[in-house]
Amino acid sequence: MAEGVDTGDDLFESLRKQVDPKKLEEKAKAQAEREAAQSAKAAQRLGELIGSNSSLPVTISSIRLIGASHTRRSFLDRIFDPILTANRDKAYTLQEALQEVGSATDKLRRFEIYHPSLSTFVDRPDPTDPNSSPTDIDVYIQARERGRxxxxxxxxxxxxxxxxxxxxxxxxxxxxxxxxxxxxxxxxxxxxxxxxxxxxxxxxxxxxxxxxxxxxxxxxxxxxxxxxxxxxxxxxxxxxxxxxxxxxxxxxxxxxxxxxxxxxxxxxxxxxxxxxxxxxxxxxxxxxxxxxxxxxxxxxxxxxxxxxxxxxxxxxxxxxxxxxxxxxxxxxxxxxxxxxxxxxxxxxxxxxxxxxxxxxxxxxxxxxxxxxxxxxxxxxxxxxxxxxxxxxxxxxxxxxxxxxxxxxxxxxxxxxxxxxxxxxxxxxxxxxxxxxxxxxxxxxxxxxxxxxxxxxxxxxxxxxxxxxxxxxxxxxxxxxxxxxxxxxxxxxxxxxxxxxxxxxxxxx
Missing domain, CATH: 2.40.160.50 (membrane protein fhac: a member of the omp85/tpsb transporter family)
Known part of the structure; x- marks a missing residue:
């Protein structure tokens, strides 16, 4: 047999080494640990960012619930309208705003029409929008409705x-x-x-x-x-x-x-x-x-x-x-x-x-x-x-x-x-x-x-x-x-x- 050409057994042995279940399991475990560590670091950085800016004045300009296709607007307005800054006498600090959004999200969860894993995101509005101000924040809540x-x-x-x-x-x-x-x-x-x-x-x-x-x-x-x-x-x-x-x-x-x-x-x-x-x-x-x-x-x-x-x-x-x-x-x-x-x-x-x-x-x-x-x-x-x-x-x-x-x-x-x-x-x-x-x-x-x-x-x-x-x-x-x-x-x-x-x- 010519030198440098693998037999069938050599080929399968080479493939077996590349797809060794134990090695794949170790790689998956290591990847999961890296992702968990990254998530923990991200959460820690977010906590530190909120902690260092907890007294920063903000105004909640809008709240959007994503994934609520069967829930009527008037029902949601009674939950979210009271915490919009436009309906309040004074502005929030960042910490107060996040607490109010968390309370409203928890109230939404207790109706048991959504899966418990509601996700909340905060973003700045488009700075080119003439109706926005530097303190404005937009709140997005991601929900997944339970089967009706x-x-x-x-x-x-x-x-x-x-x-x-x-x-x-x-x-x-x-x-x-x-x-x-x-x-x-x-x-x-x-x-x-x-x-x-x-x-x-x-x-x-x-x-x-x-x-x-x-x-x-x-x-x-x-x-x-x-x-x-x-x-x-x-x-x-x-x-x-x-x-x-x-x-x-x-x-x-x-x-x-x-x-x-x-x-x-x-x-x-x-x-x-x-x-x-x-x-x-x-x-x-x-x-x-x-x-x-x-x-x-x-x-x-x-x-x-x-x-x-x-x-x-x-x-x-x-x-x-x-x-x-x-x-x-x-x-x-x-x-x-x-x-x-x-x-x-x-x-x-x-x-x-x-x-x-x-x-x-x-x-x-x-x-x-x-x-x-x-x-x-x-x-x-x-x-x-x-x-x-x-x-x-x-x-x-x-x-x-x-x-x-x-x-x-x-x-x-x-x-x-x-x-x-x-x-x-x-x-x-x-x-x-x-x-x-x-x-x-x-x-x-x-x-x-x-x-x-x-x-x-x-x-x-x-x-x-x-x-x-x-x-x-x-x-x-x-x-x-x-x-x-x-x-x-x-x-x-x-x-x-x-x-x-x-x-x-x-x-x-």
Whole structure:
């Protein structure tokens, strides 16, 4: 063979050396590191430039949103017009201008009609433009709209129920961040549930929203030997305060049916069987200062729900005042030998509620509460170690609910050994207690019966359970698998010794 001519094997060997996967991977890694270093240097230079010119006077002459083809101009004007210098009494410094633009961009992001990665650029206008001044800056915001229509289907398993669901969401319907959500589900306990919700921000403010919804559902309640069918509609208005707390006030009209009674249904359930109409106004307030909604290590949470039904002009055939208070707090537990956050935390929670019967409309007759409206207590998401609705008054085989309740829980959460505190898994030790009571019928007035029943909450030991388990914090819900042991039960109540599985977003 002539000298200097490669054989086929030599050629392939030469090519292999040039395209060695390990070398290519090393080159790509080195290139990524160089680009990251360049980006970091650019960000540092930009920060230094802004820092050294933070007091430089500037005027925002224009703001342009790129990529918002389905958002109407009037909706955006309410967000951006107030920060244009032409609409202000005084000029900005560069730092103030960037802060205002950042706040407006964050507000735009919270409407959830764009992908979160909004990019902001600042440029000088054309110096030859006679309408521009040396202090003018133009702001450009690059956005990418989310899909206007999305469809999700799936299955859920938890709280002794399996279900399949479908969700259709239509976003930015009229170009002002309006949305329409259609939900349908069917399961082993909730036989069917359908809901349509239209939601819109008020005056381009993500913290002020109006909602209208209609719903229909059919739910089996085996703990009280019946099926509940609901059909109704409501309207709500929600807003946030400057301190970060949130309020919601709304009106709901609901037609309820207690139907499908079991053969051994108790007299209490049979008395409340049939139709009822509830017309009510509901106010909800909550403040969430926790560092994580499902695995908090510090902070607190408070919530109140107040409902007035059937009183005065509301009418319907039930009337009552119903109020609930829920609060919880978490504190980190330091561990010797571990610097910083150990991942160990102690959480505690308290819930309480009361239902006070009222006269319907402007009448004087006060009727006892119905099974539809009373509180139920016990289960894997509130008082663990008890069956669903295992606490409180019973009539034969049925849990018939109560008018006054109190419950408390303490939980110690610890990271799994060799797994670390940065994972969503935790070991849990818990103890919880609760008591649920019904107003006593008799010769006493409603107020006397209410106060005497409330005084019994602290009379003697409540029902108590303790145990341990595993907690997994999924982005959309918290999962728990616990071994529970009831320690104190009142007569007729139903504890649950052994494994108990719970899924929810709000645990005691």
């Amino acid at each position: 229509i999305s469809l999700k289907t799936g299955t859920d398993l938890g709280n002794v129920e399996g279900s399949a669901y479908g969700n259709l969401t239509w976003r930015n319907i009229l170009g002002g961040a309006e949305s329409l959500n259609l939900n349908a589900s069917a399961g082993t306990r909730t036989r069917s549930a359908y809901q349509a919700t239209f939601d819109t921000p008020i005056l381009s403010d993500p913290d002020k929203r109006a909602t209208v919804d209609v719903l229909a559902s059919s739910t089996l309640k085996p703990w009280s030997s019946h099926e509940e069918v609901l059909k109704g509609a409501g309207a709500k208005y929600s807003w946030a305060t400057k301190s970060g707390t949130r309020h919601q006030v709304g009106y709901t009209g609901m037609w309820r049916q207690v139907t499908g009674l079991a053969a051994n249904a108790s007299p209490t359930v049979r008395t409340d069987a049939g139709d009822s109409v509830k017309s009510s106004i509901i106010h909800t307030w909550f403040a969430d200062r926790r560092d994580h909604p499902f695995l908090p290590t510090r902070g607190y949470y408070m919530k109140t729900v107040s409902e007035i039904a059937g009183w005065g002009p509301l009418q319907g055939d039930v009337a009552f005042w119903k109020s609930e208070l829920e609060t919880s707090a978490a504190i980190p537990i330091p561990i010797l030998g571990i610097k910083g956050d150990s991942g160990v935390s102690l959480t505690g929670g308290i819930r309480g509620g009361m239902l006070y019967p009222l006269a319907i409309g402007f009448g004087s007759e006060i009727k006892p509460s119905r099974i539809n409206d009373r509180f139920q207590l016990g289960g894997p998401t509130d008082v663990r170690g008890f069956k669903m609705s295992g606490l409180g008054p019973r009539d034969g085989p049925d849990a018939v609910g109560g008018d006054i309740y109190a419950a408390a829980s303490a939980n110690l959460l610890m990271p799994f050994p060799r797994v670390g505190k940065d994972t969503p898994l935790r070991l849990q030790l818990f103890a919880n207690a609760g008591r649920l009571l019904a107003l006593q019928d008799g010769k006493k007035s409603t107020s006397q019966s209410f106060y005497s029943t409330a005084a019994q909450i602290g009379d003697g030991l409540p029902s108590i359970a303790a145990g341990f388990g595993v907690v997994y914090a999924h982005p959309v819900a918290r999962f728990e698998l616990n071994f529970s042991l009831p320690l104190a039960l009142r007569k007729g109540e139903e504890g649950r010794k052994g494994l108990q599985f719970g899924v929810g977003i709000n645990f005691l």
